[in-house]
Amino acid sequence: MTNSKAHERIDYLFDSGLKIVQSDALFPFSLDSVLLARFAYVPVQHGRLVDLCTGNGVIPFLLSQRTRGRITGIEVQPEVCRLAKRGAVLNQLDGRVDFICDAAQKLPGIIGAHGCDVVTCNPPYFTREAARDLKINRHLAIARHELLITLDEVVGTAAGLLRQSGKFAMVHRPERLNEIMAVMTRKGIEPKRVQFVHSRIDKPANMVLIEGTSGGHPGLRVLPPVAVYGADGKYTKDVWPS
Amino acid sequence: MTNSKAHERIDYLFDSGLKIVQSDALFPFSLDSVLLARFAYVPVQHGRLVDLCTGNGVIPFLLSQRTRGRITGIEVQPEVCRLAKRGAVLNQLDGRVDFICDAAQKLPGIIGAHGCDVVTCNPPYFTREAARDLKINRHLAIARHELLITLDEVVGTAAGLLRQSGKFAMVHRPERLNEIMAVMTRKGIEPKRVQFVHSRIDKPANMVLIEGTSGGHPGLRVLPPVAVYGADGKYTKDVWPS
DSSP states (O other), rough: OOOOGGGGEEOOOTOOOEEEEETSSSSOOOOOHHHHHHHHHSSSSOOEEEEETTSSHHHHHHHTTTTTTEEEESOOOHHHHHHHHHHHHHHTTTTTTEEEESSSSGHHHHHOSSEEEEEEEEEOOHHHHTTTTTTOOOOHHHHBBBTOHHHHHEEEEEHHHHEEEEEEEEEOOOGGGHHHHHHHTTEEEEEEEEEEESSSTTTEEEEEEEEEEETTOOOOOOOOOOOSBBBTBBBBBTTTTO | OOOOGGEEEEEOOOTTTOEEETTSOOOOOHHHHHHHHHHHHOOOOOOOOEEEETSSOOOOOOOOOOOOOEEEEESSSHHHHHHHHHHHHTTTTTTTEEEESGGGGGGHHOOSOEEEEEEEOOOOOOOHHHTTTTOOHHOOOOOOHHOOOOOHHHHHHHHHHEEEEEEEEEEEGGGGGHHHHHHHHHHTTTEEEEEEEEEEEEEEEEEEEEEEEOOOSSSSOOOEEESSSTTTBBBOOSSOOO
16 A cells, blocks of 8 residues: 555535545546536436446545435545545535445445446546556556456446446447447447547547446437537536536 | 339539439438548549449449549339439449449349448438338338348448458448447447537437448547537538538
């Protein structure tokens, strides 16, 4: 375990009023998570929600503003999970949002199978192979590369957690969309909504938001695209509504 | 055979200088085909190109302006195929563009397997089931619904025609994207490029352009979206460059 506390800071999450504990020695939350938390369907009044590979908990914190349901985040790296737990206290969400420091694959065994309404995940985007030659810190490598969990395991874990008609929402790289859809279909989660994120509207997509329904019928909706930056180089309203 | 000649007219294809023979009694070409003809990769100097379900030949005519290769269109409805053949003469393309009046599925048996560089197709979008209750004319029903050819057969025929690394480009409905990608993958055509078409940029996509490579490696590029109409209600430059 690294002594990373000296590098920790508390940031505000956009204009949400939420605080997030970050560490320069680990890795910060990303726009990907913020967009996923906005994209995902959530039941408003109650429900059981789970966020796999939760990092410092940014997705559960943002989702907590859209639902009164109970949210559990699971994070395999103890140093990172500790930041999430501190965030829950800071934001006075303990009781409604909780974190488990363990491998995501174990979650159905911990909280029970097929009881969740929603599963979200901002998983490692890159394969184990792609990680080989990279010289990045171990925490970042685990978050970005499929060293401890694969796409297949993420979707399989979600399928094991979801009730019939429950929803799985994920952010990922468009390069892997074909594989993502194939894995979801194979695990019984039918892709239903997709939204592409472009750094600018005239550039190829660099992110995909995808949602599927457990046991759903075929039929995909491709939502209007999200542009991160406008022609003026500033954030668009898609990203920073105000 | 209906006597549709009285309803025929000759239209210009946008600003291409090309003429197209249309019939009100059959069905006109669509923006879908025009966008596909722009989206598809074509070898410039030479090559063997094929357009399945070619209708009145709009895709071969438009592709002929981007390549010196030889293009064959195949159309199962004789009355419609006749319009395409007249168009080839009108545009002085006979010799370089030819049309076969037969079922697309038979094409590999007619021109030989695995000899094509490019296969394009604007296929029927809707399943046979969806056609049951529709009261549209038979010509339109065949063009729009999978009465005489299915998605599986379109992609399978393309796979049979393409050489190794040859490209298949298709326009279709986003609702069926998951199925499209699965069929392409199963037939050995790896999806490589996708572009979504939105009636307006703030509306869900109503068309998808997709290209795959025979025997290609995984890795998808999602191109910038195409908007058909601008905020002013007029065609955008994506659709009508001028």
